[in-house]
Amino acid sequence: xxxxxxxxxxxASGAPTLPVNATDAAGNSSSATTLTLTLxxxxxxxxxxxxxxxxxxxxxxxxxxxxxxxxxxISTNVITRSNGQSPTAGVCPGSGYTGxxxxxxxxxxxxxxxxxxxxxxxxDNVGNVNxxxxxxVLVDTTAPSDAISLxxxxxxxxxNGTTVYYKGNAAGSFKVRDTVxxxxxxxxxxxxxxxxxxxxxxxxxxxxxxxxPY
Numbered sequence: 001x002x003x004x005x006x007x008x009x010x011x012a013s014g015a016p017t018l019p020v021n022a023t024d025a026a027g028n029s030s031s032a033t034t035l036t037l038t039l040x041x042x043x044x045x046x047x048x049x050x051x052x053x054x055x056x057x058x059x060x061x062x063x064x065x066x067x068x069x070x071x072x073x074i075s076t077n078v079i080t081r082s083n084g085q086s087p088t089a090g091v092c093p094g095s096g097y098t099g100x101x102x103x104x105x106x107x108x109x110x111x112x113x114x115x116x117x118x119x120x121x122x123x124d125n126v127g128n129v130n131x132x133x134x135x136x137v138l139v140d141t142t143a144p145s146d147a148i149s150l151x152x153x154x155x156x157x158x159x160n161g162t163t164v165y166y167k168g169n170a171a172g173s174f175k176v177r178d179t180v181x182x183x184x185x186x187x188x189x190x191x192x193x194x195x196x197x198x199x200x201x202x203x204x205x206x207x208x209x210x211x212x213p214y
Contacts (some may be wrong), residue, residue, distance in 0.1 A: 012039075013039055014037075014039070015036060015037060015038060015039065016036075016037050017034050017035065017036050017037070018034070018035040018036075018037065019032040019033070019034045019035075020032060020033050020034075020035065021033065038071075038072075040071035040072045040124070040126050040128065041128065042069070042070075042071050042128060043122075043124075043128050043129070043130040044067035044068060044069040044074055044122035044123070044124050044128060044129075044130045045067065045068060045069070045130070046065060046066075046067055046068050047064070047065060047066060047067035047077070047120050047122045047130060047131075047132050048064060048065040048120070048132055049062065049063070049064045049065075049079065049118055049119070049120040049132055049133070049134045050062075050063045050064075050134050050135070051063070051116075051118055051134045051135070051137040052137055053135070053136075053137065053138065054137065054138050054139075054140055054185050055110075055137060055138075055139055055140070056140060056141055057141055058108060058110050058111065058112060058139060058141060059106045059107070059108045059110075060105075060106060060107045060110055060116070060118075060137055060139070061105055061106045062079060062103075062104075062105035062106070062107060062118055062134075063105075064077075064079065064105075064120050066120075066122065067120070067122025067130060068122075069122070069124040069125075069128070071124060071126075071128075072124050072125035072126045072128075073124060073125050074122060074123075074124055074125070075123050075124055075125045076121075076122070076123050077120060077121070077122050078102060078120070078121045078123075079102070079103055079104065079105070079118060079119070079120055080100040080101060080102055080103065080118065080119045080121065081099075081100075081101045081103045081107055081109065081110070081116055081117075081118055082097035082098060082099050082100070082101075082116050082117045082118070082119070083097065083098055083099030083101075083116075084110070084111055084114030084115060084116055085097060085114065085115045085116075085136075086113065086114065086115070087113075087115055087138055087184070087185070089186060090138075090182070090184065090185045090186025091186075092115035092136035092137075092138050093115060093136070094136070097116070097117045097136075100119070103118075110139045111139060112139050112140070112141045112142065112184075113139065113140070113142075113183075113184055114138075114139055115136045115137065115138050115139075116136065116137055116139070117133055117134050117135070117136050117137075118133070118134040118137075119131055119132070119133045119134070120132050138184065138185055140182075140184035140185040141184075142182070142183065142184055144180050144181060144182035144187060145180070145181045145182070146178050146179075146180060146190070147178070147179040147180075147181070147213075148162070148176065148177070148178055149176075149177045149179070150164065150174045150175065150176060150177065151174070151175045151176075151177045152173065152174060152175040153173070153174045154171075154172060154173045154174070155167060155170055155171050155172025155173060156170060156172055157172050157173075157174045168200070176192055177213050177214065178190035178192075178212075178213060178214045179212055179213040179214075180212040180213070180214065181212070187211070187212035188209060189207050189208060189209040189210075189214065190207070190208055190212075190214035191205065191206070191207045191208075192205065192206050192207075192208070193205050
């Protein structure tokens, strides 16, 4: 094949044309093919990426919308995962994430007790690059711990482990307290179920949120 001299620039603009044609040994020439140079300095657009705030297994489902490009066209859309960071009091750091590992959804390369962010990088066919970063996701596969006690006790009530003794021939009352501890995402709520089989008192199922204890 025949190769032209280099067409080089440091900075350029415009829409020039470049005709190319062939000639044989007898002097016959082909019709010229005209190349049009089209400027494309525009970044890809429309990309988005999101992950849940928490996952309870070592698998993160990633939701994304790929970048598109109306100029030279999109070349690649690549998802990467940061290195993990530890949460503080159940809250992921808002910044400071480093590292870049190419992944796909679902991402099963995460570790329990770590926070991650995900980046979608769109690159067009001339090298324009745009990125978008997700909010952090905390991987928490460990169930919280309960410490059950009684509070607001009146009358004859006594707790021994998971057994609560009560004096039924006189008025009495108590509340159940659950001191929840969790080293991952932190306590969120406690659910106290419906009381069944007791004549003379009722308790409907309820979920109590806020700060532990409940």
